[in-house]
Amino acid sequence: MKKVLSIILALALICVSFAACGGETASTSSASEESSTASETSESSAEESSETTAGELKKIGILAPAVTHGWVAGVAYNAEQRCKELSDQVEYKLFTSNNAEEMTSQLDDLKSWGAEAIVAFPQWEGMEVPIQQAIDDGIVVVNFDIEIAADGVYRVSGDNESMGIEGAKYIVDKIGTTGTVVVLDVPTSGSVAELRKKGFTETMKEIAPDMEILEYATKFTREDGLADFADILTSVDHIDAVYSMDDETSIGVLQAISEANRTDIKVVTGGGGCQEYFKMMPENQDIWIESSLYSPLMVKDAVDMALAVLNGEEVEPVKIIPTTVVDRDNCADYIDPENTVY
Structure with a gap:
C-alpha cells in the first residue's frame, strides 16, 4: 500500500512539473507574439509617417521649350534649381518640348502624374486650350513670360513694354532726337516682341517724332542677328542706332558691324541678361551697348x-518685374563669373 501511495505521489509531482513547464512556454510564446505585433505596429506607423511626409510635398510640373537660345536654357535651369532648393516642400518633374503638340502631350503626362500645379513657358501658339483644360481640371497654372487667353491662369513676367520704353529713352539720350534707327522685330515671339515694340514706338513718337524708324524681322538668336543685320548693312548706308530686343540677337548684330567695318552706329540695345553680352559692354567704347x-x-x-x-x-494673379537698364556704367554689378548657362 505504501508503494502504491509512493507511485501516485510521484506521478502527481511529475504532472505538476509538466504543467508548470507548459505554462511557462505559453507565456513566452504570448510575449513573443506581443513583441512581434508591437514591431509590426511600429513599422506600420513609420511607413504611414513616411507616406504622410511624402504626401505633404506639393507636386509641381515644369514645362519649358527645348533649348534653342541661351535665355531659354536659363529658364529651364533656374526653374529646376528652385525646385531643388524647395525639395522639402516640392516634388517636381521637368519636361522640355519642341512645339505646342509636344508640350500639350507633356502637360497630359503631368496630369497623369498628379501635378497639383504647373509652371509653363508656352512659347507657341495653340497652348490656350490645353492650359485652360488643366485649369478647369483644378490644376494651378502659372505662365512664365507669355501672356495667353486662359481664364484663371497666373503669370510672372518681366515688363516687356517697359523694356521698349527704356530702349527708346536710352537711344535718344545717346544720339539725340533725330537720326536713323533700325528696329529688329521678332514677330514669331508673340506678345513678347509686340509689347517691346509697342513701348519703343509709342515712346519714340512722344520724345523724338522726327526720328527715322526702319523695321526688319529677325529672331532671338545670334546667328539670325548676324545674318539679318549683315544684309541690312548692305542696303542702308547710314544707321545711328539699333533697337534690338534681345542680347543674343545683339551679339550677332555687333559681329556684323565689326565685320563690315561700320563706324556710324553709336547704340545697340538688347534685352535678357546674357553674361557674354555684359562682358562686351566695357570692351567696346565706340558703341553704347x-x-x-x-x-x-x-x-x-x-x-x-x-x-x-x-x-x-x-x-x-500677375506679377510684373520692373525693368533695369544695364550698360558699361553698371555692368560690373551684373557679371556673375559662376554663371556658365546664360
Whole structure:
C-alpha cells in the first residue's frame, strides 16, 4: 500500500512539473507574439509617417521649350534649381518640348502624374486650350513670360513694354532726337516682341517724332542677328542706332558691324541678361551697348507663386518685374563669373 501511495505521489509531482513547464512556454510564446505585433505596429506607423511626409510635398510640373537660345536654357535651369532648393516642400518633374503638340502631350503626362500645379513657358501658339483644360481640371497654372487667353491662369513676367520704353529713352539720350534707327522685330515671339515694340514706338513718337524708324524681322538668336543685320548693312548706308530686343540677337548684330567695318552706329540695345553680352559692354567704347535686364532668374518667382497658391496663400494673379537698364556704367554689378548657362 505504501508503494502504491509512493507511485501516485510521484506521478502527481511529475504532472505538476509538466504543467508548470507548459505554462511557462505559453507565456513566452504570448510575449513573443506581443513583441512581434508591437514591431509590426511600429513599422506600420513609420511607413504611414513616411507616406504622410511624402504626401505633404506639393507636386509641381515644369514645362519649358527645348533649348534653342541661351535665355531659354536659363529658364529651364533656374526653374529646376528652385525646385531643388524647395525639395522639402516640392516634388517636381521637368519636361522640355519642341512645339505646342509636344508640350500639350507633356502637360497630359503631368496630369497623369498628379501635378497639383504647373509652371509653363508656352512659347507657341495653340497652348490656350490645353492650359485652360488643366485649369478647369483644378490644376494651378502659372505662365512664365507669355501672356495667353486662359481664364484663371497666373503669370510672372518681366515688363516687356517697359523694356521698349527704356530702349527708346536710352537711344535718344545717346544720339539725340533725330537720326536713323533700325528696329529688329521678332514677330514669331508673340506678345513678347509686340509689347517691346509697342513701348519703343509709342515712346519714340512722344520724345523724338522726327526720328527715322526702319523695321526688319529677325529672331532671338545670334546667328539670325548676324545674318539679318549683315544684309541690312548692305542696303542702308547710314544707321545711328539699333533697337534690338534681345542680347543674343545683339551679339550677332555687333559681329556684323565689326565685320563690315561700320563706324556710324553709336547704340545697340538688347534685352535678357546674357553674361557674354555684359562682358562686351566695357570692351567696346565706340558703341553704347545696352541691355534691358530681363533675367531668366524670374522663373524662380513663378515656382514660388505656384507653391504659394497651393499653400492657400493670397497671390496677385500677375506679377510684373520692373525693368533695369544695364550698360558699361553698371555692368560690373551684373557679371556673375559662376554663371556658365546664360
